[in-house]
Amino acid sequence: xxxxxxxxxxxxxxxxxxxxxxxxxxxxxxxxxxxxxxxxxxxxxxxxxxxxxxxxxxxxxxxxxxxxxxxxxxxxxxxxxxxxxxxxxxxxxxxxxxxxxxxxxxxxxxxxxxxxxxxxxxxxxxxxxxxxxxxxxxxxxxxxxxxxxxxxxxxxxxxxxxxxxxxxxxxxxxxxxxxxxxxxxxxxxxxxxxxxxxxxxxxxxxxxxxxxxxxxxxxxxxxxxxxxxxxxxxxxxxxxxxxxxxxxxxxxxxxxxxxxxxxxxxxxxxxxxxxxxxxxxxxxxxxxxxxxxxxxxxxxxxxxxxxxxxxxxxxxxxxxxx
Amino acid sequence: xxxxxxxxxxxxxxxxxxxxxxxxxxxxxxxxxxxxxxxxxxxxxxxxxxxxxxxxxxxxxxxxxxxxxxxxxxxxxxxxxxxxxxxxxxxxxxxxxxxxxxxxxxxxxxxxxxxxxxxxxxxxxxxxxxxxxxxxxxxxxxxxxxxxxxxxxxxxxxxxxxxxxxxxxxxxxxxxxxxxxxxxxxxxxxxxxxxxxxxxxxxxxxxxxxxxxxxxxxxxxxxxxxxxxxxxxxxxxxxxxxxxxxxxxxxxxxxxxxxxxxxxxxxxxxxxxxxxxxxxxxxxxxxxxxxxxxxxxxxxxxxxxxxxxxxxxxxxxxxxxxxxxxxxxxxxxxxxxxxxxxxxxxxxxxxxxx
Numbered sequence: 001x002x003x004x005x006x007x008x009x010x011x012x013x014x015x016x017x018x019x020x021x022x023x024x025x026x027x028x029x030x031x032x033x034x035x036x037x038x039x040x041x042x043x044x045x046x047x048x049x050x051x052x053x054x055x056x057x058x059x060x061x062x063x064x065x066x067x068x069x070x071x072x073x074x075x076x077x078x079x080x081x082x083x084x085x086x087x088x089x090x091x092x093x094x095x096x097x098x099x100x101x102x103x104x105x106x107x108x109x110x111x112x113x114x115x116x117x118x119x120x121x122x123x124x125x126x127x128x129x130x131x132x133x134x135x136x137x138x139x140x141x142x143x144x145x146x147x148x149x150x151x152x153x154x155x156x157x158x159x160x161x162x163x164x165x166x167x168x169x170x171x172x173x174x175x176x177x178x179x180x181x182x183x184x185x186x187x188x189x190x191x192x193x194x195x196x197x198x199x200x201x202x203x204x205x206x207x208x209x210x211x212x213x214x215x216x217x218x219x220x221x222x223x224x225x226x227x228x229x230x231x232x233x234x235x236x237x238x239x240x241x242x243x244x245x246x247x248x249x250x251x252x253x254x255x256x257x258x259x260x261x262x263x264x265x266x267x268x269x270x271x272x273x274x275x276x277x278x279x280x281x282x283x284x285x286x287x288x289x290x291x292x293x294x295x296x297x298x299x300x301x302x303x304x305x306x307x308x309x310x311x312x313x314x315x316x317x318x319x320x321x322x
Numbered sequence: 323x324x325x326x327x328x329x330x331x332x333x334x335x336x337x338x339x340x341x342x343x344x345x346x347x348x349x350x351x352x353x354x355x356x357x358x359x360x361x362x363x364x365x366x367x368x369x370x371x372x373x374x375x376x377x378x379x380x381x382x383x384x385x386x387x388x389x390x391x392x393x394x395x396x397x398x399x400x401x402x403x404x405x406x407x408x409x410x411x412x413x414x415x416x417x418x419x420x421x422x423x424x425x426x427x428x429x430x431x432x433x434x435x436x437x438x439x440x441x442x443x444x445x446x447x448x449x450x451x452x453x454x455x456x457x458x459x460x461x462x463x464x465x466x467x468x469x470x471x472x473x474x475x476x477x478x479x480x481x482x483x484x485x486x487x488x489x490x491x492x493x494x495x496x497x498x499x500x501x502x503x504x505x506x507x508x509x510x511x512x513x514x515x516x517x518x519x520x521x522x523x524x525x526x527x528x529x530x531x532x533x534x535x536x537x538x539x540x541x542x543x544x545x546x547x548x549x550x551x552x553x554x555x556x557x558x559x560x561x562x563x564x565x566x567x568x569x570x571x572x573x574x575x576x577x578x579x580x581x582x583x584x585x586x587x588x589x590x591x592x593x594x595x596x597x598x599x600x601x602x603x604x605x606x607x608x609x610x611x612x613x614x615x616x617x618x619x620x621x622x623x624x625x626x627x628x629x630x631x632x633x634x635x636x637x638x639x640x641x642x643x644x645x646x647x648x649x650x651x652x653x654x655x656x657x658x659x660x661x662x663x664x665x666x667x668x669x670x671x672x673x674x675x676x
Contacts, residue, residue, distance in 0.1 A: 080587030317607035
């Protein structure tokens with residue numbers, strides 16, 4: 001009898017370190033979705049009460065910060081939800097077009113009307129176009145539209161947070177009978193790991209890559225929410241969230257990845273214009289390209305350090321479909 | 323009076339002929355290509371319970387295939403741009419013939435038998451221009467190449483023999499680089515759904531509405547009422563339009579009215595489509611999702627499953643779903659049933675042979 005606990009302890013000690021999917025969900029992602037819901041509710045209240053840019057600035061920035069900390073997640077309830085929270089990239093200028101059309105006619109006045117008006121006129125990117133537009137007047141129709149968009153955004157965020165509570169339960173119940181989405185705990189871990197890598201790719205290829213444009217031709221107007229100063233703050237907040245998620249998921253410390261994250265943040269902090277509107281300047285472009293390389297180096301570090309620790313591999317059919 | 327050939331084709335299409343000889347290959351219900359744990363590629367026969375019936379090594383990554391309607395024989399195609407197709411004789415387990423596209427042509431991963439199995443048609447494109455061709459092979463005469471005909475568009479992908487003995491062609495509309503898969507004409511792409519007669523001659527071409535022209539029509543299934551379910555992948559910017567349409571040769575392409583949030587949840591990408599009775603299953607390996615729909619767009623099943631792609635009917639109203647982690651599910655009305663899990667990554671498509 002006495003040897004049993006001892007044997008058990010030995011077994012536990014011998015077991016390989018386990019990825020902590022539950023910790024990643026409970027300590028990072030679920031609080032992140034809750035914070036996003038709280039931040040957008042505060043923004044909606046602020047917009048309903050006072051439409052001046054001064055009153056909206058802080059809650060607007062807080063909503064973006066909260067969003068980019070969870071917006072890189074593309075699985076579960078996020079898969080169908082992200083596009084109408086931040087409609088970006090928007091190569092055809094659909095948001096600007098939708099905004100012009102809305103203001104020329106009878107703009108949506110309630111959250112429901114915004115929700116029915118199409119993804120381009122919803123969410124944070126629509127708020128960037130409204131609040132950052134040249135003709136913004138706190139007493140004009142733009143103000144009422146901003147309040148309606150903010151109310152719809154808060155409703156979306158609340159629904160997303162609620163749906164994630166359910167999906168997190170499904171991930172934690174990986175391997176249980178009837179759970180076809182996650183057959184094993186490793187599959188749930190793999191799903192989160194994939195989101196990490198996708199988030200770093202999005203940061204490097206889209207958030208920085210789109211305004212960098214082609215060699216010799218910067219495209220600053222393609223930067224995300226540049227009218228309201230969000231490009232570099234979004235990158236900073238996303239990297240911070242990705243690092244938290246990586247550490248929560250990892251069975252042990254990630255020294256190489258931590259160093260890579262720190263270097264990426266330093267490179268981003270060196271960018272002179274947080275809106276990325278100076279990329280036609282060769283020096284600014286060089287610094288932005290260096291930051292992009294640093295973000296890609298984070299991806300390489302995580303692939304080398306965390307991937308093997310979790311024992312996961314990327315998808316087969318999902319990578320290049322046919 | 324129907325010809326013997328047409329009679330046999332009808333019999334085969336209705337599935338009333340026994341699958342003679344497939345028993346020698348372990349009685350598979352389906353075939354699927356896969357990548358194995360060592361990185362190599364193989365074709366597997368899958369039994370109805372998910373067990374492996376046979377394994378046949380492949381030279382490179384495979385894609386889809388076509389079962390001969392009468393003989394225990396199937397043709398397996400390389401993934402595009404494809405340089406090979408293998409004719410598998412199920413009775414002997416041997417590769418009965420190896421097909422290569424003519425110079426300047428590429429196989430596009432799919433094919434179908436017409437004329438009761440006398441004619442194999444391969445989905446092909448000219449490497450230089452991506453112009454679609456239907457490769458014609460005399461299946462009854464050692465798979466001799468006998469010519470080719472226009473597919474009616476650029477970059478054809480799946481082609482499928484219909485119960486009435488004709489052919490439906492998904493002309494994806496995407497021109498690709500001659501040497502790889504780089505897309506060259508996304509702003510101007512013009513996909514269509516084309517129909518050819520039993521000789522492979524074009525009879526009708528259906529074009530999508532202008533707002534859906536950047537939705538490449540790529541995969542096909544036939545419903546019991548003769549309608550075609552055409553599944554697409556969105557190449558445009560912004561939210562995708564409906565990516566599943568129902569069509570008849572003499573009608574138009576009617577988008578299926580599924581819940582609007584489904585298409586972005588599929589990441590604008592359907593990788594495979596199958597019909598079981600009047601239910602349609604679609605899969606998105608990019609969205610990690612499989613869904614079954616009624617023809618009116620009602621969502622009957624919505625399953626989140628990473629890298630799910632291969633689909634086939636598995637009894638009344640149920641589907642086999644395969645994924646990149648080696649799992650095989652039967653998905654019907656109840657909870658999904660895990661049939662088996664094998665140490666391989668199942669490729670995009672499942673070919674019914676049982």
